[in-house]
Amino acid sequence: MPTAKGFRQQLKRYYLLYTVGFLAFVAVLAFLEHLGLPPRWIGYAFLLFTILIYATIGVMSRTADVSEYYVAGRRVPALFNGMATGADWMSAASFIGMAGTLYLTGYQGLAYIMGWTGGYVLVALFLAPYLRKFGQYTIPDFLAVRYGGNAPRLVGVAAAIIASFVYVVAQIYGVGLITSRFVSLQFEIGVFVGLAGILVCSFLGGMRAVTWTQVAQYVILIIAYVTPVALLSFQITSVPVPQLVYGEVLQEVGKLEEKLFETPAEQEVRGLYRERADAYYEKIMRLPVSLAEERQRLTMRINALKEENAPMREVVALERLRRDLPANAEEARERWDAAMHAAADRGAMPIRHAEAFPGRSEAESSAARLNFLTLMFCLMVGTAALPHVLMRYYTTPTVKEARESVTWSLFFILLLYFTAPAYAVFAKYEVYSTLINTPIAHLPSWVAAWGKVGLVAIEDINHDGLLQLAELSLNPDVIVLATPEIAGLPYVISGLVAAGGLAAALSTADGLLLTIAGSLSHDVYYKIIQPRASTQWRLVISKSLLLVTAVLAATVAAQRPATILYMVAWAFSIAAAAFFPALVIGIFWKRANRAGAVSGMVVGLLITVYYMVRVQFDSVPWLGLRGIGMEPWFGIQSTSAGVWGVPAGFLTIVVVSLLTRPPSREVQDFVEQVHYPQLR
Template sequence: MASVGGKSFLDNLGKIYLMYTGGFIFFVIALAIAEQMGMSNKMIGYTYMFITIGLYAVIGISSRTAKISEYYVAGRSVPALFNGMATGSDWMSAASFIGMAGTIYGLGYDGLAYIMGWTGGYVLLAVFLGPYLRKFGQYTIPDFLGARYGGHAARWIGILAAITASFTYLIAQVTGVGIIMGRFLGLDFATGVFVGLGGILVCSMLGGMKAVTWTQVAQYIILIIAYLVPPVVMSQKVTGVPIPEIMYGQVLQKIDAKEKAINADPKEQQVMALWKEEAAKMDAKIKGLPATLDEGKKALDDKLAALPADAPAKDREAIQKSIKDYPQTPEAAKEKWTETKKKYEASSKPLKPYLQPFARLDMKNMLALTFCLMVGTAGLPHILMRYYTVPSVKEARISVGWSLFFIFLLYFTAPAYAAFARNEVLNNIIGLPIAQLPAWMANWGKVGLVTFKDINADGILQFYELTIGADAIVLAMPEIAGLPYVISGLVAAGGLAAALSTADGLLLTISNALSHDLYYKIVNPQASILRRLTISRTLLVIVALIAAYVATFKLTIIVELVAWAFSIAAASFFPALVMGIWDKRANKAGALAGMWAGFSICLFYMIGSRFYGVSWWGIKTISSGLFGIPLGFIVIYVVSRMTAPPSQELQEFVESVRIPKGASRAHAEH
């Protein structure tokens, strides 16, 4: 293993990873047998974590390198297919793996905006950026902005945008690692975060991009196996054919039929009416502010005081928790209660059909969201960076195809995942007596992912009495399908692989922006190779620690910030990169103005629509990039034409980027 990334390793890649895949499957089977022989769930969880993180660490450590080109771009020796797998796991985060199917479960057709948006972006990447960046052949994305637009100003904006977009995203991954560790190993959140952090750092610190690449390939294999097993079994169970992607068509029809039956059921209508009353009560409470705030607080205090001394500790803790969570100010109360009211109101209306387009998101917003996600995907620096690592322009083109293919395997299964889950809930859970609900509901109820309340007190579960968290769909599927715990552990290991691989790529992007672009290119261009690598490794550790520290606060805004990062990347990076290649006339003044304009208008709309009620054509905050992206292009075009054209040298640079000839020469680096 000492020669990971060496010549004999590269010549035998296929064989090595096939053996690895076989070995992993053998390991899962061995664990399954051990489970039958009485191995405990907790032991299974620990074995998975120990073995998989151990594997990543071995790959990471044996890829250590002291060469700049290996550290930053894996020696540009990654074949198209394997770069595709690495990009796949670099791209698919904890949110894709755990949250995507749940989002579709909740949003129905409208949730497909994420499926199309996060895949269609690769078409843009393939034709606008990937091959040209490979021809350019440097180390980072700010490198390209710096070279194309001359001087440090463009590089500075590049550094800033790369760090903002990647850092928020990184925190979300670290949080994901903490949650998975917590649920499956019973570690507390902070410990989980720091154990995961160790896993991230041993992969990237010694070998940089080279180590991250070969670890990501290994992580892709685990995550895709883990994702596909539960729906395949579920499909076999429900339809008799183990191909969920084809068979869920008939399941969709069952969902549709059952939804109609639910809306016609008098018991369900009774529940809806009850939620309507609850919503009205909440409304009165909001209108009665601030008096109702004190009343509520007093009621809770009285309840605590009235609790008999021998009451179970659990009851006492529950009341204390409600007091702690109780809103402090009338403003906070208004926000919290309005949200609750909206939730109640949603439960008081007939079920919207799962298959019906634009039932939850209007057409305008669905189109806007799909577009912003696509452009955001094509503008994310940690993904673009991966196309520096292939040997040639030719391979870069093919590699984008493989990237999307490997991502596609997961994304086209996600709607099937969602459909099987929804079918199970609608047709097998709803209508059951509360006392006979399956065990998985209680298991996931403990962590708050599944909750139910028998609001009409008839002892039977109605649709609107049940709330399922988005993350529960993927995490609980093995139990829903009646699979042994070894598969639940596999899914957790897959989620962990997804989170770790994305975190690795992001961490490297941030530390490279600081060590390569900021330190080497701007501060100290004379720095020795050893010094550059030392600084990069030190920064990696520092950035990782900061990310973990921020993650331990569990800020709820993080999920939202990730969506913002997409729009920021889309509005600031994408126009400048594309115009840099496609418009010879684009110059420094145009690019700077365009990047600032795209970035500012995007930020303005995000903050304005989220907090101050700004609304242009009713576009939601998540699609803020819709305004920034075209503005960026227009400003670059117009300002460039109002100012002096770029120098002859720069124009020739653009021409040279447009043709593959000469790319191999980029190999002559240390």
Template sequence: MSGSASPNFSGHMALIIRWYVCVFLLLVMFLGVGEQFGLSFTWIGGMFMLAPILLYAGVGILCRTSNVSEYYVAGRRISGLYNGMAVAADWMSAASFLSLAGTLYFDGYQGLAFVIGWTGGYVLVALCLAPYLRKFGQFTIADFLSARYGGALPRLIGASATIMASFIYVVAQIYGVGLITSRFIGVEFEIGVFVGLTGILVCSFLGGMRAVTWTQVAQCAILIVAYLIPVVLLAEKQTNVPVPQVVYGEVLQQIGGKEEVIFNDPREQQVRELYRARQNEVRSHLEHLPGSLETMRDDAQDKLNILKATNAPAEQIFAAEKKLRALPISAEHAEREWKAELQKLDIKVAPPLPHAKPFPGNEDESAKRKLNFLALIICLMVGTASLPHILMRFYTTTTVADSRNSVFWALLFISMLYFTAPAYAVFAKWEVYSNLVGAHIANLPSWVGTWSRLGLIRIEDINHDGVLQLAELTLNPDVIVLAMPEIAGLPYVVSGLVAAGGLAAALSTADGLLLAIASALSHDIYYKTMDPQASTQRRLVISKSMLLVVSVSAAYAASLRPEHILFLVGLAFSIAASAFFPALIGGLFWQRANRWGAIASMLSGVTVCLYYCGLTHPALGGSMSKAWFGIEPISSGVFGLAAGFAMLVIVSLITPPPPARVRQLMWDWRAPSEPWQRAAWAAADSDNGTHH
């Protein structure tokens, strides 16, 4: 067993990780002092990017292994608490860290569907999945499907769905890495992507799941501290109580009062009218294509000619030339650009929503909002309970009891972030409503300037009164978390810490996802299907080369900067939910579920889910007018889930029942784990490790 560690390895690693986190916090303090003495921002930003990556590389070297069980499931030696931390870091992605607070800022109550959906799934994991999967005790989710339903087909479909859902998700994480590095350290987006990639690879390449687990434990600590510090200090500043999660109720009430004043302000309504006029204009241009584009081009050309003929000042001519060049080059481009603009204007024109009010609007709108809220929480919850990279983590605990405990720890750490995200949104809104709206555009707080230079905040004085109205302000959702340190008037080092936290969130999730994809490719598709005689060494070589190929292609996909990144993440949940959940639950709790039922369920689930997305999402050529019951495409999983369960039941019942051994298997999973079984597992794992 080359590279295998002593039984005390876990305790040893836990100590090292604690040291690492202490050293990191010392570094933060050191940089904070350095900033007071004039250390430049570039240096601070660079240190924050470099230090964690060195840390992860260090863990990777310490945990290097060539043992299969260590590589795929960390030797099944992770205690409940540490596995919980690793699950939490695996789970909290760039979307949770950066975008959740922004979503809550814009959607208010409606955005809380994400908070509920992304936590409630853990109840399903704890009660219905984690302990049984741990008892089963293999390496991947496809392993389970294959053992329960028999044959290569369930395994192959499971592995393909794992790859599909995880790849979409990992592209979004790497994209997040690129955004954070390019904003904070000022490197090119593409360079940021590849620097982040090195951080992921040095760690998972050498040590597989074992290294990833211990890195995630450190990342969990770093990202929670980084998320809490700015908003705790802001709460202290605004309310004198440093517990934002408790005091934001009061601030929420004050926002309610401000909303009434701002929404009814005549100048606010005037601004909305102006946006409505612009929307009508764009709409009529769109209807009269291509003629309208030509008229616009002729007009602009005429204006330019007149200016030139009358010897107007150079800057006026320059502006007119710029305007002419800014016109879309063809009717097709014009159609795309103007449609996008119409969508943006829709937001400007829509009446603003009160933050705390559930399902506002008239009866129809309110019912539709409620239905979508319910559909989204179902999709996110069931998706959480079906994402392979999360479920895989429960194979790594020492005992079955530890797998149950670790779900509790995981949700506890996740809740720290999710309790705080609504507070972020409320404090940011309070700041915007009291210090920005109604202020003179010439003397806005300095953080507005910083972030508008980076394009995350846009201000347009459409009614030319020199005063900012709410509708004239456009915020990128990510800015809520990124700008919080500056809003609270904190030194730059705290911004650096937030960037390090965001990087930890994105990298930890990317690590887990890449490992899930590499396992599906090397373990399920190569070893179990193509070459069951492959030696241990060969399997690890295949796994590592898959890791390299997948991560480079994910980084390449991210560097193309795909649009609709948040929608893609939502889609990953819907795909995972429709593909896995019926087959997993049926496999664990319904003896009559058989191979054909499972195959039909997985295939129909994914097909219905993707079909509905294509039907309704504008980016895929669909439109919401074709929607069923008005459900948004992000929740397409509810239909996939329904189809999956229906097919599982129908097809299982019309085909022969599964063989008798399935009944024995299912009872084995239900039995309590007896102490002697641990020894048997250990023997089985070391067998896996010694076959050369």
């Protein structure tokens, strides 16, 4: 085995050659496109080439050693751990969802960037070096060692599974979007194709394979993210550094907003959408009579068309509408309520990109400000508590390198997050200047292509043949993936972006699945059920659970439960409420005991999930729950649910710990030993 210095030099040489090889591959595809290679084959080439690379690394890194499988042998240098953490961190939410959210919400979307980057400061100061000094395999492991007994471990396992499962569903959903568009697979099939790529790495080599794959994935995703926006920047401003000219283009976007928002056609369209929302409201108020009237109206029109010998396609279309009507009043209420809110959103005045805390009144502005701050808080604290990220700091050789790797993580994440606001502004400039007021019959092909995937919708509600802004519906998850097509760039750039999005989703999904499987196999099976299990059998259990979890997550993702960023924000709130109080207090307050930690984690988790479910969903049909929705407390959205769970967790741990017996002297001495001596 090479020395530590030789190992680092070897890694640098390998990944430099890999980067050069990938750039050469992109150049070859660009040349072949110029010669006439069809776009579909470019998509296939990127998909197969990148997954083949990841699979090769997974096979070469396969291991049957427990230390290698769970913590990569604790020999990952800080630089490469920072790259792996960056890839692990920059999920489909960061790569696909971040710029899209900034596109739709403008200033408000900066809460994601500020919260996620700020969270790494908390990791560096309060958690990473101390967790590495404890030297365990998983976060539930730390909870069991620090607080004693299996109760903290089991609660930690439950919380890790819930947070990681919600997070991994978002990643697999992103994989489905990419494969369905760029390889022309059905969304549900694309989800399971991407799942195969995820499993190759995490299944064969655990953390060892995942780490070296994630370094390779970071190279691809950062090239893929920066390249199209740099080309777009050069195309618009003649400067290929979008971060430098972002402000100038933002001013141009502001001028376009002034022009587009106030045109008579735009005002007419928004008025029509408000009328539609009012009509749905009337129908909801008159249920169940309105449902019967709607069915009768369609029946009369169908009969009239048949009597007039109208074209069969018109009759069939109306029969389909009648067949698709809600089956009962409760279903009609849910469906029409969603349609009413969608119409009301289109009828409302859009948010100006540079406007901070927008609102039609002081109360609405205050609510926007409060949601900005609470979301930033939840993302920051959730970052410092995500099990799959914190596990990465168990893989470094020393405590010092654990702290250094946090710095490297921040640097590699900065490269993407510093670009995301520019991405949103350049994309919005292109849409506003080239798409709006274009004849609908002459819209570019990408509109129809992404419409088939369900992420773009066009409706000429005023029948003028032109596309008004309110008539265009863009899902935030489409912005990054479609920007090369929006800007008219070569299709190889679209394929490159798809490869980057796939790398981002796969890298995070690998880490999350490993966290779930590790929690179940190591913390439940090995530590509680079968402490004498052999190394080989432990790895068999871990891989089996990983496979089951992955299939379940893919099944849920195929249902399209929410946008990527929403699902990820929920995962952060869950992790923040369940783990952050117990981890921080466990490190810095030796008086915290088992009863306090268990109570705090349970209370924080339950309050967060309760608030999240009741604010976000009016019903959960598969659980038989209907009419469960409630108004948000102080207007705080479900994405910030952790703002209630985190303080409740801290308070519960402190109060219960003070009211019950202190931990043993051995535990208190161990906490002092970890916390106070100089960290080396």
